[in-house]
Amino acid sequence: MDFADSDTDLAFRREVGGWLDGALADVPDQEELTQDEREHWSRVWQDRLCAGNWAGLSWPVAHGGRGMDALAQAVFNEEAAVRGAPYPLNGVGMMLAGPTIIAHGTDAQQARHLPGILRGDEYWCQGFSEPGSGSDLASLTTAATRVDGGWRINGAKIWTSNAHNASRCLLLARTDPAAPKHQGITYFLAPMDGFTVRSLVMINGDTEFNEMFLDDVFVADDDVLGGVGNGWTVALTTLAFERGSMALNLWVWARQAVDRLIDVAVERGVADDSAFVDAVGALQCDAEAVRIGSMRMLGESRAGGVPGPETSALKSLWARVVQNANRLAVQLDEAGGVLVDGAGAAARMRRYLRARAHTIEGGTEEVQKSILAERVLRLPRSR
Amino acid sequence: MDFADSDTDLAFRREVGGWLDGALADVPDQEELTQDEREHWSRVWQDRLCAGNWAGLSWPVAHGGRGMDALAQAVFNEEAAVRGAPYPLNGVGMMLAGPTIIAHGTDAQQARHLPGILRGDEYWCQGFSEPGSGSDLASLTTAATRVDGGWRINGAKIWTSNAHNASRCLLLARTDPAAPKHQGITYFLAPMDGFTVRSLVMINGDTEFNEMFLDDVFVADDDVLGGVGNGWTVALTTLAFERGSMALNLWVWARQAVDRLIDVAVERGVADDSAFVDAVGALQCDAEAVRIGSMRMLGESRAGGVPGPETSALKSLWARVVQNANRLAVQLDEAGGVLVDGAGAAARMRRYLRARAHTIEGGTEEVQKSILAERVLRLPRSR
């Protein structure tokens, strides 16, 4: 077992780092910005990625990509995260839509969409979750009814990042209400013309997510991806890419959370308190375990394996360390963190509140534990 | 709300305390003794209780008791626990068998058993649990078959305290295998002549509990308590007395666990370490909550109420504080507590290991949480 980069990896990492250092030189620390400012920089960053030919890093050369592997993409994301780079505004396009269309799309679909994503002028969002579906994604009820030349779609979607910027949506809808729940679903590459988008305000004041209401939205047959009724299978592909795109980012965010906690403790003069030192020791264990576990997961992937249920352990550890570090940071803050007019205190509280979502988004904590129980411990299903 | 003893209570408490101080003068600290020595003192203590007319403290005068209420018994037990008194060897007789027979027995049964319990020459044990039944007590399978003049009983019981000293057993057996599980059970006042008793060694080396094997044991019709098929109802009475007898003891054990933890920290020179101080602060909260919650529970009982599901919260808190305090005590100990030839270290490890049972015996931690979920939070049953 060798955790070192190979010479090739190292060279790539250096190339990436060199480019990032230049491209980020004028980009401020995102953590201290307002939502609007962050969104501005996300757009700028997306443009720079496209201009720098990084958008299709792990796409096949035949599709206009650079033909590198998922690890390269992970390394790029890691190096970007370490430098506090903005989140690219078309992450869904680059990381989810493109690869899924490459995997399941027709030639026509690939020709229609891939170039726009690489150029940076076709923005995507992901319409999977629904208000009623929660952790039980396949229970979705958005209904697509057959009409001449396509489908008429009615329903509501939620937790859609970037819906207000996107023109296309990876949309799941139920095309056969009579079929078993995983079989009646179809995956659409839907234009968003008829979508009503409403932004959701999160508890920290950010508007990261949206609701989308579909009222007799027409989607043409050409925009069915992977065949009618095969939506669940296609969706699993997208979800796998989604997990993969996080691969080396989680640990960076965990380490940064611990860094910031130490900073506030130093500032407040309690960094030598033994109770605090013990807390950092415990957080350090979890944070490093996320990093190392991510490396092992990528190692397995590269060796041809499929990331297993252990990724649920990483997600779970990551959520815990970030939540605990961020809670402790606000509690150590001046006035217990509740006076939010100072920029530092406000950002710390914003991060603490944001982190409450970590045990909910991307598979709830309860779902992660169920996966571990069923697939690692081989216990019977409890859901 | 008034947590003070009334003048009458106070006078009783003083009377009890005075007697206990005298009666305990020659009794060593039980915590430092071997199992054999503790059992010896339990027997001595039982004799002293009987001689001192304390055995039937809360029994009606008509049955030879002193006619006081459950609170008085709780106060007696509390004062005894505070002084580290031995556990009386016929606790089952005094606290469970006697009151249950008073509640459900015939005149003949009462005449047959109560005097012997008060005199201290009829010892009892409780045969409810079975190897297969676990938390689901009513799933018991020990079978009683009708024979001439009585029942022939076959099966196995487990977790029986004091079976090796007892001559009578509060025995539950299934008399009607066809009936629904709570309805086919009968409660016997069984002589133990035909019982095979095997002591169970606990993980701390103590032999507190036994297994009992019943192989064609005959029990006469006269020894059916409360009617054939009514066993579950009668058992609930016994279980209520069992909970009541613990009423004011739990907090004493919790406080003593925290006391001992502080003692070992002082001895090891770490009592001023801020991480330790924080831990004690948290333990103090839980330990005091057990004490105060117990007082409120008793207050409710005395006001005519029935102790509610909140007792599950007390049990749960108590188990946690004792387990956590005892674990921390061994971890702070010289050599991490694993060299068990010193008397102090051995006793601390014995207590830590013993406390692992606190989340199992008397209703597992999982059962307590289920009760809280169903009856306090009104969530649907999850078992």
Next chain:
Amino acid sequence: MRATFTQEQQDIGRTVGALADADRGTARAAWSGGWRAPAGDGPLLRDFGLLGVPESAGGIGSGLIDLLVAVEALGGRLVPSRFPAHAAAVQLLCGDGRRGPLPEEVLDGRRVLTTAVDVPGNSGWADTASVDPLVRTLVPYAAQADGVVALGPAGVWFADPVRITARQSLDPSVPLADLTLAAPERPQPSGAGPLRAALVVAAELCGVAQGAIDLAAEQARTRRQFGRVIGSFQGVAFPLAEAATARKAAWDLTLYAAWAVDTGRPDAGVQVHAAKAAAGQAAVFAAERCIQVHGGMGITMEADPHLFLRRAFVLDARCGRGSWHRRRAGELRIRARRATRG
């Protein structure tokens, strides 16, 4: 031992609970347009001002627990009334038995007070500071009060704010301010005042915890996933059972501490520290679990769980940080045990 609520206490809980029920939603209303007095504010200040006030201070024999029952009921519905802060100020004043009766306009709510006990940069309350900087922080409803009761190393006093600096509060329904005070002319001994005031905050925290648990349980009883209501999953139910256990522990500690303070027991201090620490932790934990049980909706502004979390944090920070109280409880417990062992 009659460790049960008296009939009067049950009546207080019901009456204030009904007032509070009518003001449900007022915490949320503060998000648009800032704090406004809830409908119950006036009646509470007018009719309940004698709760918990010792006779020596002009009371009529009501014990501290009476007051805490009222405050807990308000906390459960997040009612942003000035009553708890006013009551805490009154309690701060009447901690020393030798003080005379309080002004009538304070006791009948015509003069609304607030409490200034936390010093910027300290995690404990102001009487632990060796030198008084005469600045207080986390003062609730300062601009909405007619007077300020301050705590300092020298004692308590009706303080004259030289400057009131409004701060941005995590919970908009609880405006917070920094106050610069004039040096006190005749501070009075604070006695058990800080302990009494802290218990008012602890009681409100117990209410917040209960409210969050109630909301979470309601969600768990109704929200369905995988064909079942989610409350039937032990993975959802058990953490709520833990939250209920923590809340019960905190409330029991708070009630007992109030009795200990009222009856002058020597362990009153450690009891109050334990209560305040446990109440803050129970409220934050319950609110976090409430968010979790609500899933995605729980992290949106439009759902209510975050309102409980915000209030929990604000109260945990006030009148001595929760973490400070926990450490004090530990210190006092260890000291007491050492003294016993000689």
Next chain:
Amino acid sequence: MRATFTQEQQDIGRTVGALADADRGTARAAWSGGWRAPAGDGPLLRDFGLLGVPESAGGIGSGLIDLLVAVEALGGRLVPSRFPAHAAAVQLLCGDGRRGPLPEEVLDGRRVLTTAVDVPGNSGWADTASVDPLVRTLVPYAAQADGVVALGPAGVWFADPVRITARQSLDPSVPLADLTLAAPERPQPSGAGPLRAALVVAAELCGVAQGAIDLAAEQARTRRQFGRVIGSFQGVAFPLAEAATARKAAWDLTLYAAWAVDTGRPDAGVQVHAAKAAAGQAAVFAAERCIQVHGGMGITMEADPHLFLRRAFVLDARCGRGSWHRRRAGELRIRARRATRG
């Protein structure tokens, strides 16, 4: 990056796992009649002595991770072999790259060593003591070893025990002793030796955690209550999932720390401290949960869960207490961050 087990490492795991499977039950056997060498003891000492030994110390290019894979497999079955303590002693000796090859009879297991690194009354290992009392505690298999490698402030040395005092071990399959040592004549720099030795203990702890989890999961898959196997209750399943998560974290930390030590990375120290702390905590937690899942049977001597708990405690205490390692990890992390920020 090839963060995957090599073919050799997988083979080691399988081979040692098979040896260990054959010795299942030997930990329990020690309860009657004391420790006896398990069947695999000889083969392990003879055939696996070069695992993890640097070439400078006479090794053949096997990395530390190779050794840890073998030790983890033994821990999972609680095999009471002297191999881990011997291997830790070897690792303690070869932490300084400038040291020459180790004696052949050590590397081929003819001379069985043990490790003496813990000082009575200290929670850290011996190189942190300012004055060396020349007494070591928690020395495993002292009477069953042919030599002792000791750690002191001055370095490591082949120690001469002046007195061996057998102690009563919580785990009878791991005999423990106190040793009084003669003052070293020529101690050698310990270098990364203590870190390397600690990782051997951490790996065994990871094995113990895994074994306890396996046993608990087996019970949860078979034991029925309320008409269902208990593993289908999330109240049972989720804590086991947490145990599995903690164990995975500890094992990943241990593997990475070994790589960091072997490659001389500057963060090796903090990584080892984190690994040892996490491994001890994971093992104790897993064993406690294993007892809980077994219900009443779990608290009896005749069931196996307590064997895991005992081994977990013994190993958590050895080579620096788990709590000490956690605090060291925190201190080094804070120091590093402070240095970054200037």
